[in-house]
Amino acid sequence: MNRSRLHWALIAAAAAGVGIGAALGTRALTKLIDTALPDARGIANFNRPGTITLLSTRGRIIQKLGPATRDKLEPGSMPLLVQQAFIAAEDRRFFDHDGVDGWGIARAVVTNVRQGSVREGASTITQQLARTVFLSQDRTIIRKLKEAALALKLERQLSKQQILEQYLNFVYLGSGAYGVADAAWNYFSKSPDQLTLPEAALIAGLPPAPSVYSPLVNPELARQQRSIVLERMLQEGFITSASASAAKNSPLNLKPATPKYFNSAAPFFTGWVAQELPKIVTQEQLEVGGLKVRTSLNLDWQRKAQQVIREYAPSDTEGALVTIQPGTGLVRAMVGGKSFKDSQFNRATQALRSPGSTFKLFPYAAAIDRGIRPEDIFMDSPRCWRGYCPKNFGAKYFGPVSLADALKNSLNTVAVQLQDRVGFDAIIETANGFDIGTTRPLGKYYPMAIGAYEQTILEMAAAYAGVTNRGVFVQPTPFEEIRGPKDGLIWSRRLDGDRGRRALDSDVADAMNWMLQRVVTGGTGIAAKLENRAVAGKTGTSEGARDLWFIGSIPQLTTAVWFGYDNNKETKSNSGEAAWAWKQFMLQIEDEFPLQPFPAKPVLNRKFEPPGKPKPKTTDKKVPYRGYDYAPKPIYTAPRWEPDPSMAPVPFTTPESASTSAPQPRIAPTPAPISRPEPPREPQAEVNGRRNWLKPQIQRR
Numbered sequence: 001m002n003r004s005r006l007h008w009a010l011i012a013a014a015a016a017g018v019g020i021g022a023a024l025g026t027r028a029l030t031k032l033i034d035t036a037l038p039d040a041r042g043i044a045n046f047n048r049p050g051t052i053t054l055l056s057t058r059g060r061i062i063q064k065l066g067p068a069t070r071d072k073l074e075p076g077s078m079p080l081l082v083q084q085a086f087i088a089a090e091d092r093r094f095f096d097h098d099g100v101d102g103w104g105i106a107r108a109v110v111t112n113v114r115q116g117s118v119r120e121g122a123s124t125i126t127q128q129l130a131r132t133v134f135l136s137q138d139r140t141i142i143r144k145l146k147e148a149a150l151a152l153k154l155e156r157q158l159s160k161q162q163i164l165e166q167y168l169n170f171v172y173l174g175s176g177a178y179g180v181a182d183a184a185w186n187y188f189s190k191s192p193d194q195l196t197l198p199e200a201a202l203i204a205g206l207p208p209a210p211s212v213y214s215p216l217v218n219p220e221l222a223r224q225q226r227s228i229v230l231e232r233m234l235q236e237g238f239i240t241s242a243s244a245s246a247a248k249n250s251p252l253n254l255k256p257a258t259p260k261y262f263n264s265a266a267p268f269f270t271g272w273v274a275q276e277l278p279k280i281v282t283q284e285q286l287e288v289g290g291l292k293v294r295t296s297l298n299l300d301w302q303r304k305a306q307q308v309i310r311e312y313a314p315s316d317t318e319g320a321l322v323t324i325q326p327g328t329g330l331v332r333a334m335v336g337g338k339s340f341k342d343s344q345f346n347r348a349t350q351a352l353r354s355p356g357s358t359f360k361l362f363p364y365a366a367a368i369d370r371g372i373r374p375e376d377i378f379m380d381s382p383r384c385w386r387g388y389c390p391k392n393f394g395a396k397y398f399g400p401v402s403l404a405d406a407l408k409n410s411l412n413t414v415a416v417q418l419q420d421r422v423g424f425d426a427i428i429e430t431a432n433g434f435d436i437g438t439t440r441p442l443g444k445y446y447p448m449a450i451g452a453y454e455q456t457i458l459e460m461a462a463a464y465a466g467v468t469n470r471g472v473f474v475q476p477t478p479f480e481e482i483r484g485p486k487d488g489l490i491w492s493r494r495l496d497g498d499r500g501r502r503a504l505d506s507d508v509a510d511a512m513n514w515m516l517q518r519v520v521t522g523g524t525g526i527a528a529k530l531e532n533r534a535v536a537g538k539t540g541t542s543e544g545a546r547d548l549w550f551i552g553s554i555p556q557l558t559t560a561v562w563f564g565y566d567n568n569k570e571t572k573s574n575s576g577e578a579a580w581a582w583k584q585f586m587l588q589i590e591d592e593f594p595l596q597p598f599p600a601k602p603v604l605n606r607k608f609e610p611p612g613k614p615k616p617k618t619t620d621k622k623v624p625y626r627g628y629d630y631a632p633k634p635i636y637t638a639p640r641w642e643p644d645p646s647m648a649p650v651p652f653t654t655p656e657s658a659s660t661s662a663p664q665p666r667i668a669p670t671p672a673p674i675s676r677p678e679p680p681r682e683p684q685a686e687v688n689g690r691r692n693w694l695k696p697q698i699q700r701r
Contacts (some may be wrong), residue, residue: 014529043158043166046133048178049485050289052277054270056299057332057480063264066289070261071181072169075162079193082180083164085204088232090126095160099126099151126151128207129167150414152454173203174210175217176259187215189257197239198247201229213250223252228671265301268336268346269295273478274350280491281482290485295478296330304588305333312581313338313563314573316549320347320457321585323559326465329474329498332557334458345566347419351438352454352546353564356540356575357410357524360453361467361512363418364407364429369508371424371608373600374404374515378414388446390416393541404515408523412450419449423611433503434463434473451540460551461560467512468536470599471504507602512536513553514601520552530586534597537582539575546570550578552586555596559585 021147050066064070087094093101097114101124107409123131130150130239154163169179183203184192196205205225206213216221226249234244264270273295278286285291309319336346345351368374380398382389390412398411406414419427424444431437442453458476466473475498482491504512516536519525524539528550548563548571561578565573 006406008651019203022328041135043129043154046166046170048170048289050287051332052286052291053293054264054273054290055294056297057295057296057330059263059294060299060300060385062295062297063270064261065587067178068261069170069178070103070180070259071185073165073181073192073455077178077193078165078168079195079200080169081197082192082195082200084236085200085229085233086125086168088236089201089204089229090207091130092165092232094125097124097126099153099155104309111182123147124151125167126154126163128171129153129163132167132170132172140681148460155569169206169612170359172210173206176262183257185252186259187256191254195473196247196253197243198226198230198250200492201233201247201251202252206231212273213425216256219252219254230478247469260677265299266334267340267344268299268348269297269331269334270300271336271344271346272331272334272349273384276478280479283615285484285490288485291490292483292487294480294482296325296332296336296480297478301333301589302335305335305585307653308581308585309335309561310338312577312584314571314577317563317565317571317573318343318347319561319563319581320351321559321561321581322348322458322461322558323585324556324558325462327472327474329456329462329465329476330480330493331476331478333559335363343566345430347562348457349568350456351566352456353562354453354542355451355455355460355477356466356542356547356549357412357451357642358538358540358549358551359453360407360410360415361426361464361538362431362434362436362460363415363449364403364503364515365416365467365508365512366426366603367403368511369505369606370426371405372418372421372608374377374402374511375399376403378403378417380413383413385416385420385446388416390447390450404518406520407538408518410524415449416446419446421610424448426611430504431463433501434466435459435475436463451542457560461558464538464551464553464560465558466503467509467516468555468558469500469504469509470506470513471509473499473503474498474500478530481530490669494510506599507604510599510602513598513627516553517598524575525550525579527576528583528586529571530554530583530590533590533595536598537579539579541575543573544570545573547574548575548578550575550582552579552582554586554590554593555598556593572581662680 006141048067048069050064051068053068054062054065055061070276085318091101093103097103116611118385127147127150131147131473132473134150158166158233169181171180172178173180173183175186177186180192180203183206184190184199187203188195190199202215202225205222205228208225212218213222213225228682230239230244231237234241239247273293281291305321305323309321313319319335319339320337321333321335321490322331325332334346336348336350337343343548347353350655371548377400380392381398382391384448391394393410394414397413398405398409401409401411401414403418407533427448428437428442428444431442435460436442440453447512448532462473462476465476466665477493479491480493480499482490484490513536516538517534520529520535520537525535530535534556535552537550539549540549546564546568549561551558551560561582563573563578563581571576
């Protein structure tokens with residue numbers, strides 16, 4: 001007996017040892033395999049390869065591009081009827097297996113052998129989810145083994161309900177629908193909780209061959225699949241015989257709809273995003289997809305801006321609007337036309353239009369930068385420069401007039417005089433600092449001073465934003481941040497964005513903003529005046545009123561408005577229309593900004609230097625990074641902005657009264673005559689089939 005007991009004890013010990021060893025070995029092997037497989041807990045962040053999601057600055061979806069799951073249901077919100085339909089159709093033992101169903105495999109083999117064709121699949125819902133998220137669709141043994149291993153891991157890391165809900169959010173269901181929410185909308189214009197029994201059964205019958213069984217492609221095949229699903233639901237006890245019979249005999253009742261987020265909520269803006277995105281991410285990243293792009297767009301502002309352009313464009317003209325945050329360069333709204341459906345041409349970024357008098361920003365800034373002051377007196381009278389004879393609007397001339405008043409009244413002759421005094425190079429250098437004339441060079445022709453060289457609305461808005469930002473120019477951008485497939489940060493405006501560069505000394509920019517405020521308080525831009533805010537802006541009208549502009553700023557925001565015809569015909573209107581539209585837009589959003597004045601008018605003590613000599617010493621060109629959310633700090637806090645007394649119009653004085661007045665404004669110095677070579681003959685508009693940007697679009701006024 002003792003020997004027998006010992007014998008059996010040894011056998012039991014050996015068996016236990018083998019069992020423990022096998023268990024430990026299995027555990028070690030499972031752990032080893034698990035480490036080589038993706039972590040299933042990150043499945044909620046899955047983005048289908050090739051998908052790019054564009055978000056507004058506040059996280060709202062603007063558009064989804066590529067094979068996108070456009071609408072996901074939150075956990076716990078998937079309707080029970082839909083869950084039952086898919087379980088009956090795809091995996092009847094879903095709640096009984098551990099990811100791989102041996103009984104299901106055997107049943108499928110028997111069924112397919114009897115039918116003589118593949119009539120039933122053996123993949124569980126868990127396996128299908130693993131394949132969709134982590135693997136390819138290749139039909140290979142290696143892929144099937146990986147699929148099984150991943151399915152087992154999914155079952156260990158997630159609950160059955162989580163697996164089912166994720167599957168229903170990602171499964172492809174034909175006709176561009178990824179997930180039940182997409183399918184319910186695409187086929188029936190409904191949300192999943194509104195689906196009826198026959199509708200849910202029809203959608204549940206699509207996964208085996210979505211493109212074939214789609215009711216939009218093959219309605220009869222879709223009806224047959226629906227009947228199969230209803231029969232399985234009856235077998236599983238999910239529905240009664242009567243409801244199954246009624247559902248089988250019901251019509252399809254399709255009501256197709258465009259997939260959600262397929263169309264852009266801001267198509268002009270997202271078109272620009274598509275052009276700019278390849279400059280930041282690689283081609284490989286674009287192809288892999290899974291990108292989430294948080295843009296600078298404020299969707300509420302965008303809708304308001306679009307409505308303003310549609311409502312206030314004079315007659316049947318087209319229009320465009322761009323809004324930029326000066327301190328960061330972030331474009332908060334972009335409208336490229338009245339209707340994207342009627343015309344996809346983006347007039348904000350693609351149209352080259354004469355900026356008219358808005359271009360005067362550069363000759364005036366160049367003049368102040370080189371020693372001329374706002375108080376200096378110029379003679380406004382008819383005059384010609386080598387055959388070029390600009391005229392003021394309405395052929396009105398003011399005689400002796402201060403530089404500030406000349407800008408306020410948009411006098412063309414004074415702008416050309418400034419160009420003559422400081423030289424072409426000074427103006428071109430100033431404009432280049434704001435990226436005007438860097439892509440399409442500015443030629444040294446007299447009409448340049450009053451806007452002969454065409455620019456885009458975006459370029460001019462960005463230049464004015466730089467002046468609003470006290471001379472610091474920041475490249476306009478539509479991006480705040482870009483994240484990859486696993487939510488990893490690829491690009492951030494905070495870390496990788498343009499830091500800005502000093503394009504103009506701060507005192508020069510402050511002087512320009514002071515003068516531009518006078519344009520709005522009592523000059524050509526008075527239609528844009530806001531009752532309780534400081535506004536600095538400039539109107540612009542090209543020859544024949546073909547282009548109507550207003551570019552205006554409050555310290556925190558710069559907005560450009562343009563109206564005109566695509567064929568460049570005369571509008572028979574004026575730039576006051578653009579200024580009024582600007583005001584209508586700002587009235588809707590101004591409450592989002594605290595009251596803030598522009599810096600006070602600076603004291604300028606620069607000595608004038610004529611062309612050919614070094615300009616006066618300027619401030620340090622090195623600009624510290626202002627920060628992601630930089631905005632100029634208020635100079636003081638006031639409940640209501642009031643114009644500075646020094647902004648009052650300068651009274652006109654006759655030469656006799658001027659001699660007795662004190663103090664006297666300084667007369668702008670007249671430089672010594674400079675020997676200038678004869679201007680070159682105007683080049684042809686086309687050279688070897690290309691546009692010659694050195695030829696200005698000459699205005700005759």
